[in-house]
Amino acid sequence: MQPIMNVNLKLFQVFLLVAEHASFRSAADQAHRSQSSISTQIKQLEGQLGVALFHRTTRSVRLTAEGEQLLDCVRRALHEVEAGLRKIAEAVDMRRGYVSVGCSPTVAATRLPIVLAAFRHDYPDVKLFVRELTSSDLFESLRKREVDFGIAPVTAETDLTFKPILKEDIYALVPRRLFQTLKSSIPLAELVQMPVLLLNPATALRALIEATVSAQGLTLSTNYQFSQVQTLIAAATAGLGTAILPKIALPKVPSDDxxxxxxxxxxxxxxxAIVTVKxxxxxxxxxxxxxxxxxxIDPQKGQATIKPASRKRVTH
Structure with a gap:
């Protein structure tokens, strides 16, 4: 393979178009160029690298093993270039910045909005993009560089970095018709005797609950699973079962039931934790x-911290 500096970097952009569209014709349409021109550039890149990047047939175009490797490298490289250029621009003027965030549903439905409002107050010209995602989808979005960082429970993903920002207990919202007590807690063994309401399996909370129950040699009984925290709370209020939720997601004023x-x-x-790619x-x-x-993020600290402030503008 020839030294990388001898490769025309524009060829990588053409390669990325063909790889993502799996079509020379679609790549040509996207680039507003002829199909023969795109094909010639791909052959030129393959010649400079000394490997075939695509398997071509009359019906399909797919990456070779070397093409798969190059695709991953090109995506990461272009993202790093884009991120570097963005950082340079933002260092000169924060008003030109933008941030994309992935957030787990329990945090997005409770604490994130007030944080975003505080950030918007201080930096009104920074563009914010927020995606509410289950943990598995959030981690995949991070790997694809679709979001800058995530807010999610700590898991064992080895290619990601977790910076813990909040530790909280897990609670049960128990309908009084299913179980009544004067205590403020409930043993797990008693909890699993009643019907349980859970978030869907793609959430880290669901994984934590099932792992804990299994480790105790217990089993869960559930006929319902939901994607949204508020639906889970509403179902518990209706008496369908006991909702298991982190403290941050508990209703401020629970139903009397x-x-x-x-x-x-x-x-x-x-x-x-704040989650980023390593x-x-x-x-x-x-x-x-x-x-x-x-x-x-901490509800206790947040109540004392969040208050009206004078409008803050960034100066350099």
């Missing part, structure tokens, strides 16, 4: 948002 009980024997806890550096705008989330 519900008891809020901390799960014990064993206690269940989870950690919320080795990734955040833009100035994203770094500022992470700092604000870290400061305001």
């Amino acid at each position: 519900l008891q809020v009980l901390r799960i014990v024997d064993p206690p269940m806890t989870r950690e919320i 080795g990734q550096s955040l833009s100035p705008a994203a770094t500022r948002l992470v700092a604000l989330i870290t400061r305001l």
Whole structure:
């Protein structure tokens, strides 16, 4: 393989178009060029690299093993270039920045909005994009560089970095018609005797609950699973079963028909973290948002911290 500096970098952009569309014709349409021109450039790139990048037939175009490797490298390289250029621009003027965030549903439905409002107050010209995602989808979006960082429970993903910002207990919202107690907690063994309401399997909370129950040699009985926290709470209020939720997602004023009980024997806890791809550096705008989330994510600290402030503008 010839030295990489001898490769025309524009050829990588053409390669990316063909790879993502799996079609020379579609890539040509996207680039507003002829199909023969695109084909010639791909042959030129293959010649410079000394490997075939595509398997071509009259019906399909697909990547070779070497093409798959190159696609991953090109995507990461172009993202790093884009991120670098963005950081340079934002360092000159924060007003030109933008941040894309992935957030787990339990945080997105509770604490994230007030943090975003505080950030918008301080940096009104920074563009914010937020995606509410289950943990598995969020991690995949991070790997694809679709979001700058995530807010999600800590898991064992080895290619991601987790910076914990909140640790919280797991609670049960128990309909009084299913179980009544004067205590403020409920043993897990008693909890699993009643019908349980859960978030869908793609969430880290669901995985934590099932792992804890299994480790105790117990089993869950559930006929319902939901994607949204508010639906889970509404179902518990209607008496369909007991909702299992982290403290951050508990309703501020529970229905009189519900008891809020901390799960014990064993206690269940989870950690919320800022999640990034290993080795990734955040833009100035994203770094500022992470700092604000870290400061305001804890509901107890947040109540004392969030208050009207004078309009703050960034100056250099």
